[in-house]
Amino acid sequence: MSEEKRPKDQLKAHIRAQNQALILETSERVFARQGLAKTTTQMIADEAGLPKANVHYYYRSKKDLLEAVLERILRLWLDSVSEFNLEEGPKRNLTRYISEKIDQSRINKNASKIFAMALIGEEHFVLDYLRNLFVTELKREKATIQAWVDKGLMAPVSTEHLFISIWAMTQTYADFDAQVKIMLQKDELEESDFDEAKQFITRMVLAGCGVVEH
Amino acid sequence: MSEEKRPKDQLKAHIRAQNQALILETSERVFARQGLAKTTTQMIADEAGLPKANVHYYYRSKKDLLEAVLERILRLWLDSVSEFNLEEGPKRNLTRYISEKIDQSRINKNASKIFAMALIGEEHFVLDYLRNLFVTELKREKATIQAWVDKGLMAPVSTEHLFISIWAMTQTYADFDAQVKIMLQKDELEESDFDEAKQFITRMVLAGCGVVEH
DNA sequence: GTCTATATGTAGATAGAC
DNA sequence: GTCTATCTACATATAGAC
Incomplete structure (x- = not known):
């Protein structure tokens, strides 16, 4: 039943991965420049060239986003x-x-x-x-x-x-x-x-x- | 002409000095605990037992207050x-x-x-x-x-x-x-x-x- | 998946009675 | 000098049309 959906799912997964990567990279810059508390999701959205609602679509809350950024940092860091x-x-x-x-x-x-x-x-x-x-x-x-x-x-x-x-x-x-x-x-x-x-x-x-x- | 006002002025100066000291000490604790951006003047007022407007009476803006805290820290520090x-x-x-x-x-x-x-x-x-x-x-x-x-x-x-x-x-x-x-x-x-x-x-x-x- | 419009909360700051 | 009530601005977060 899901056979026909695979190509679409793959496209969606690709878009998702790309946007998440863009948001994470942008967040890292903005968080570092502005400080964690002063950073707003609006700033991140603007700098990434996305509407704010789009950022919240991928990361429900600012806290979730910060944790995703931290996780990425720490994973790369150990290596x-x-x-x-x-x-x-x-x-x-x-x-x-x-x-x-x-x-x-x-x-x-x-x-x-x-x-x-x-x-x-x-x-x-x-x-x-x-x-x-x-x-x-x-x-x-x-x-x-x-x-x-x-x-x-x-x-x-x-x-x-x-x-x-x-x-x-x-x-x-x-x-x-x-x-x-x-x-x-x-x-x-x-x-x-x-x-x-x-x-x-x-x-x-x-x-x-x-x-x-x- | 200001002879009769001196006692009152001294009282006011005393109150001012006391309240400023209270606000600065409290701010130092709250800023350190919460972080600079997350700290609100409301938190400081509550912890000092004052209404928020009173804090703003002595320090017009949060920025002014932070700078007063920093100045006090740095002065004591050098010594x-x-x-x-x-x-x-x-x-x-x-x-x-x-x-x-x-x-x-x-x-x-x-x-x-x-x-x-x-x-x-x-x-x-x-x-x-x-x-x-x-x-x-x-x-x-x-x-x-x-x-x-x-x-x-x-x-x-x-x-x-x-x-x-x-x-x-x-x-x-x-x-x-x-x-x-x-x-x-x-x-x-x-x-x-x-x-x-x-x-x-x-x-x-x-x-x-x-x-x-x- | 995208994005406009908006709901909701709370911040900093001040007016004005006391 | 004190403090209540309030203004304004902006933050997070979401609803709902596309």
């Missing part, structure tokens, strides 16, 4: 940072991790800002995500670091404070870029600024963790 | 961190600076959060303040650090990236406390958590800057 590789040792791993985090902030600044805004506003959606992340990811990294400590490759440090510090330092270049620009007295940050940040942060982390050269 | 003392050398100075910044975040968490929210939202008021701060304060600190480098007391580092990192690490314990709580798996942060943060951050900064022991 852009490598897991620790036990055999390579702390020096290479920490250096790569910091580099990837800085790249992530630079390349997808809007995503980073939205995440920070949701976190500072204590959005349940983001807190729940972090709790999950903690269980699945962080515990593994913690075990890896402990193994390096046991092998004498680095000093015993608090994994929690280490990650808190690395995240704070790397994300500040995206989330508080207005402050960073004032500090560096630049109108826009260049790739070289991010490279200097990488070097400085890596140097501090490796030295602070007493990572042995090899 | 709570010591300036660098050239003779003491980098180890003592950096250790004290980090300790004071962490204390500041812990003791006045709401102020720190409001500042972060205003910064991420790129409020002109805060950006202008930072530009002033840069000119007056940071240039002096930069000269001091350069003097230490010249004396061989520490490695040559970028003052800008150093301050960006210290600010990021110390403020993250206040601004993103929800994230920190999840990482440390605690319902509330205790003074001991902040002490551990101090130690970890200090260790990283001193080691990363190659500060010589003495």
